[in-house]
Amino acid sequence: MKNFCKYCIISLLVLIGFRTHAQEPLMVSGHITDEKTNGYIPGVNVSVKGTTLGTITDAQGNFKLSVQKGATLIFSFIGYRTKEMVINSASVNVQLSEEAENLREVVIVGSRFNPRSVADSPVPVDNIEAANLIATGQPTFDKMLTYKLPSFNSTQQTISDATGHFDPFDLRGLGPSRTLILINGKRKNQSSLVYINDTPGKGEVGVDMRSIPAAAIGRVEVLRDGASPQYGSDAIAGVVNVVLKENTNYSEITAFSGVTTEGDGLQVGIRANTGFEVGNGGFVNVSASFSDEEHTNRAGEPGFDLLFGQDESNAFIRENPNLGMTIGLPDMTTNDFFYNAAVPLKNGTSEVYSFGGLTYRRGLSFAAYRTPYWIPDPFNLLHAPGTTYSGFQPTFETDIFDKTLAFGLRGTKGDWKFDISSTRGSNSVDYTIGNTLNVDLGADSPTRFKAGGYEFENIVNNVDLSRNFNDKLILSFGSEFRTENFVTNAGDSSSYSGSGAQSFPGLQPGNEVDEMRYNIGAYTDLTYNLSDDFLIGGALRFENYSDFGSNFSWKFNARYKLFNDQLYFRGSVSTGFRAPSLHQIYLSNVQTTLSGGTVSNQGTFNNKSTVLRALAVPELKEEESFNTSAGIAFRSIDNLSVTVDVYRVEVNDRIVFTSSLANADVNTPLGRVLDDFNITSIKFFINAANTVTKGIDYVASYSNLGVGGGNLNVTLSANFNETELDGKIDTPEPIASSGNDIFDRKEQSRIETARPQSKFILNLNYNIGRLGLTLNNTRFGEVTWWHADNGLNEPLGMTDEEFDQTFSAKIVTDLRINYRITELIDVAFSANNLFNVYPDEIDNKGDFVTNLSGRFRYPWEVNQFGFNGTTLLGSVNFRF
Numbered sequence: 001m002k003n004f005c006k007y008c009i010i011s012l013l014v015l016i017g018f019r020t021h022a023q024e025p026l027m028v029s030g031h032i033t034d035e036k037t038n039g040y041i042p043g044v045n046v047s048v049k050g051t052t053l054g055t056i057t058d059a060q061g062n063f064k065l066s067v068q069k070g071a072t073l074i075f076s077f078i079g080y081r082t083k084e085m086v087i088n089s090a091s092v093n094v095q096l097s098e099e100a101e102n103l104r105e106v107v108i109v110g111s112r113f114n115p116r117s118v119a120d121s122p123v124p125v126d127n128i129e130a131a132n133l134i135a136t137g138q139p140t141f142d143k144m145l146t147y148k149l150p151s152f153n154s155t156q157q158t159i160s161d162a163t164g165h166f167d168p169f170d171l172r173g174l175g176p177s178r179t180l181i182l183i184n185g186k187r188k189n190q191s192s193l194v195y196i197n198d199t200p201g202k203g204e205v206g207v208d209m210r211s212i213p214a215a216a217i218g219r220v221e222v223l224r225d226g227a228s229p230q231y232g233s234d235a236i237a238g239v240v241n242v243v244l245k246e247n248t249n250y251s252e253i254t255a256f257s258g259v260t261t262e263g264d265g266l267q268v269g270i271r272a273n274t275g276f277e278v279g280n281g282g283f284v285n286v287s288a289s290f291s292d293e294e295h296t297n298r299a300g301e302p303g304f305d306l307l308f309g310q311d312e313s314n315a316f317i318r319e320n321p322n323l324g325m326t327i328g329l330p331d332m333t334t335n336d337f338f339y340n341a342a343v344p345l346k347n348g349t350s351e352v353y354s355f356g357g358l359t360y361r362r363g364l365s366f367a368a369y370r371t372p373y374w375i376p377d378p379f380n381l382l383h384a385p386g387t388t389y390s391g392f393q394p395t396f397e398t399d400i401f402d403k404t405l406a407f408g409l410r411g412t413k414g415d416w417k418f419d420i421s422s423t424r425g426s427n428s429v430d431y432t433i434g435n436t437l438n439v440d441l442g443a444d445s446p447t448r449f450k451a452g453g454y455e456f457e458n459i460v461n462n463v464d465l466s467r468n469f470n471d472k473l474i475l476s477f478g479s480e481f482r483t484e485n486f487v488t489n490a491g492d493s494s495s496y497s498g499s500g501a502q503s504f505p506g507l508q509p510g511n512e513v514d515e516m517r518y519n520i521g522a523y524t525d526l527t528y529n530l531s532d533d534f535l536i537g538g539a540l541r542f543e544n545y546s547d548f549g550s551n552f553s554w555k556f557n558a559r560y561k562l563f564n565d566q567l568y569f570r571g572s573v574s575t576g577f578r579a580p581s582l583h584q585i586y587l588s589n590v591q592t593t594l595s596g597g598t599v600s601n602q603g604t605f606n607n608k609s610t611v612l613r614a615l616a617v618p619e620l621k622e623e624e625s626f627n628t629s630a631g632i633a634f635r636s637i638d639n640l641s642v643t644v645d646v647y648r649v650e651v652n653d654r655i656v657f658t659s660s661l662a663n664a665d666v667n668t669p670l671g672r673v674l675d676d677f678n679i680t681s682i683k684f685f686i687n688a689a690n691t692v693t694k695g696i697d698y699v700a701s702y703s704n705l706g707v708g709g710g711n712l713n714v715t716l717s718a719n720f721n722e723t724e725l726d727g728k729i730d731t732p733e734p735i736a737s738s739g740n741d742i743f744d745r746k747e748q749s750r751i752e753t754a755r756p757q758s759k760f761i762l763n764l765n766y767n768i769g770r771l772g773l774t775l776n777n778t779r780f781g782e783v784t785w786w787h788a789d790n791g792l793n794e795p796l797g798m799t800d801e802e803f804d805q806t807f808s809a810k811i812v813t814d815l816r817i818n819y820r821i822t823e824l825i826d827v828a829f830s831a832n833n834l835f836n837v838y839p840d841e842i843d844n845k846g847d848f849v850t851n852l853s854g855r856f857r858y859p860w861e862v863n864q865f866g867f868n869g870t871t872l873l874g875s876v877n878f879r880f
Contacts, residue, residue: 029064030092032057032075041096042710042768044077047249049084055823058769065823122537122559122570123225124631124645124697130217130245135765135774135816137258137830137873139267139293141217142169142209145240146865147778147814150719150759151224151697153200154209156866158327158365159856160197161504162429165330165363165398168201169209171237172224173721173755174649174693176206178578178625180227180235183212183242184340184355186406186462187231189425192454192486194583196604196657196683198861200754202747203657203685205581208427211359211402215254215271215287216338218245224697226627226649228576229539229555232480232521236576236625236651244340244355248275248283250879258873261836265296265329265868282343282351290335295365296328298867300842302854308373316372316390324369324391325855329868331364350411359402367394367503368852370436375502379443382435394436394503399453402427419464426457431491433501440498452491452507456583458484476525483518486582513586513606519545519579533561543577547585548621551577568633570645576627580607580620580655584685602681604657612684614673616732621687626650631697639703648694650726653687656751658742661735669734688730688743691751695721710768718760723752741789745800746861749786754862756781758809770820779811780864787850807840807859826877836870839863 032044040061048065049072057063067073067087076082081097126149133144142154146169154169171179176195181188191208195201220242227235251274259266269291278284303321304311312318338357345351371391377383382392408421430453438445464478488511490496495506521543529535536558544550555574561567588606605611607620631645662681663671674682701715729743758781766773784806813835818828839858842851850861858867 026069026071026087026090027064027066028073028087028090028092029062030094031061032063032094032096033061035095035097041077044075044096047074047076048072049074049249056770056820120559120561120568122535122557123223123572123629124570124643126220126222126224126699128220128222130214130219133214133217133220135818136776137814137816137832137871139291140167140210141212141214142167144214145169145209145220145222147761147776149222150717150761151695151721152222153755153759155200155863156329156868157197157199157863158329158860159368160199160860161365161367161396162193162398162431163195163197163199163201164365164396165332165361165400165429166191166193166195166208166210168195168199168204168206170201170755171222171240172647172649172693172695172719173723173757174237174651175204176201177204177581177655178234178236178623178651179206180231180233180239181207181209181242182231182239183404184244184406185241186421186423187425187458187460187482188212188242188404189402189427189458190456190581190583191402192427192429192456192583194581194587196587196589200750200863202750203584203655205583208400208402210334210361211336211400211427212242213271213287213289213334213336213338213357213359215273215289215336216244216340216357218243218247224645225572225629225647226555226574226576226625228578228625229541229553229574230523230525232523232541232543233519233577233579233622236578236623236627236649244338245273245275245285245287246283246340246342247273247285248277251275252877252879254875254877256873256875258830258871260296260868261870261872262296262298265294265871267291267293267873269334278341278343280344282341284339284341286337286339288337291333293329293332295326295331296868297326298857298869299323299325299327300851300854300857304853305371305373306848306853308371310371310373314373320390323371323853323855324393326366326369326393327856327860329866330366332361333363334359334361336360345411347411349413350409352407352409354405354407356405357403359400361398361400363398363400364434365396367396367436368855369393370502375437375439377437379445381437381443381445381447392435392437394501395434396504397432397434399430399432400428415467417466419462421462423460423462424457425460426455428455429453430489431504431506433495433504433506436502438494438498438501441494446494449495449501449506450492451495451501451504452489452511454583455487455489456485458482472529474527477523479520479522481518481520483516484582485516486513486586487515488513488586488588507589511588513588515582515586517545517547517582519543535559539574543579545579545622548580548619551579551622551624553577566635568635569631570633571630572627573629574627576625578623578625578655580622580685580687584655585620587685602679604683607685609684611673611677611679611682614676615670615682615734617684617686618732620655620685621653623654623687624652626652639705640701642700643698645697646695647697648692651691651693654689654691655685655687656689656729656743656747657685658683658688659744659747661740661742663738663740665738668738670738670740673734686730686732686742689751690726691723692726693721693723695719707766708768710766713763713765715763716760717763718758720758721755722757725751744789745786746788749784749862753784753786756783756809756864772816772818774814774816774818776814776816777811778814778865779809782809783807783859783862783864785850785859785862805840805843805859807862807864810837810839810864812837812865824878824880826879828875828877830871830873830875832871832873833865833869838867838869839865 044057157164223239271289273287275285301321336359340355342353406423410419431451433449466476491506523541525539527537539555557572559570629647633643635641665671699717705712760779762777764775816830
């Protein structure tokens, strides 16, 4: 697969080479001014139509460019009308006129066939260009969004099996399951992984955001409002629509590299993108990229091990005060190939289109180090005979494939617009556990195990129709038919025999599933302009699932404009839903163990299990939501814009992943069931919680502010967000009467306090001539970790609350400097986390379980922004 992806990149570079050809040069120079003020305009894009040649004006509005006589130059700059001019002489002077509407970026998400400007939309929408994502200097798409959108969060995970290779994200603190991801307006498949480790997003399923490459992205639209009536399941918090590149007039190659100031985490990579015209107005855009990231290590150095009663007198601990741990980012190699294409038909009113991509990642992370006093190696499997045994560090390795392929036909028929499409997407992960052993296999134990894996696939078929009646009434309706398939594959028998491979016993044949379901939905969307200023709209959707039943959702929104389209009031109210994922219904990783001649079972039981029916755990059903939002937007003619939106999201019957339940008392209902089925402990998914999320989104920006001969763009954005459990956890009677808590305070903390409740981003972008500077300051609010009821606080005379820890707010500063050496070459240097900021360290307070006796120096079960410290990056970009 790696060779295949390298072949794709080489082929793409060859394709780019074919696009270049010689031109008879004419050196053109000139200057560009504002039509109203006659002032020079620096930073104007000057490009040759139909080619990839171009430049930008300097601080005095001057430019110089070699072109062919008779070529057409395109002059474009944000806030001004684009102008074209045929060049027949070596000197030109150009005046550009302001275009206020250019400041109101057009977006598709939430309006399907009828794009609207950001300000004109009745719901809050962000429109982020690809260049602004790349400017963050972050390595993956999800981290780019984290440093651009205050309401979006995704942070590194560590010592968390496959979760550390995906990294859960969320919008408005509602978890990865409740944000719908689209590519070119079409539903993206979920990942094959359900997060069951102790991280934010535990018990949830989301899209593999790391599988969407930055090289293929043209822009990203983020709808921050409930949209289930328009798009179906999952769109409770909002919708992220990734719009792929369509450009055909230039090619681009970027090489980049970076490293942390600790000397680890080396990353190198290359991105390439090109496009070409097909037929009369058609296009094909192709991108490929490769990146390789090495792991980081920020383990603690306790110098003792309270988990095993060991102190500095132990020889291993004296030589390894960090207890051998490696805690940080995993090793990760990523290859991807994406395309986007459309070809008009001869009738001139419709086109066929297609897009798709393949992403392959190979990751390697580390489990907790097995010290010599923890796991012995009497058969010299992991150390040479005659040498001192020093324990071993198991590795957790993944092979992740994510695929997308879509075909469609869209156009107009009379007064109607139509879009017919079919999209197939899949994600799979296979596990390998290395540098470890199965103690129950003795001398016959391998040291490397195939531990099984998961697969998920969906096929989505859509038919959408829309008609605009005299620019007053817009009617849209359509239907969707979707099939889903979830598969669990067992590992090699050696990976699960006995107690299984150390660090991760493999998936067993009893865990295997291959389950499918289908659903069909229909919607209608109506927008009516009561006047030029007053707009109202609504949507209805009915959805039926083959496994749990049906849902009906609705939405109403409105927008009113005042003062010559400078002031907007907007609001919406809607219901929504999220179907239980197949992963949550059928996931099972029950481990069968043999100890002292006794067989016992422990782990996660799937929702169809007879064990759960015996405990009165009901079958999973859909979550339901009630969303309200209201906002105000102000946009002045001098490039100032301010938006404020308040929102409230109620989620009922929220699906949660329970705490581990054990009860040895056979006189209790839970104890009897566990004894009858020979189970030592049990976990499962259940509709058990109601939550209320309240918040405020704020965005203020000022663009094209003339400072020191250059242009300054300033954006201040913020999110204030709070999620609380509403009422008691719905616990089945046999478990409640046994005195067990299915969702303890530690798990509740993951919903209420594991993500920052406030986040500010101040972005300053300054361009003067060929030089560009970007300074980004992100303030992550505090997070609090609630400790489990483990009783360790009682000998200290501390309450549970006193035993908890709050990690204070921190500001992370990123600096990027880019310089255009020539019209074809740009170089950039970035310092992410410029001031080497780290989260607060874990305060032990006597709870040696939470930080594994000091193995963890920084918080891991709650997380604000990771703990890598400063990363320095450099890149060179060739554009032609």
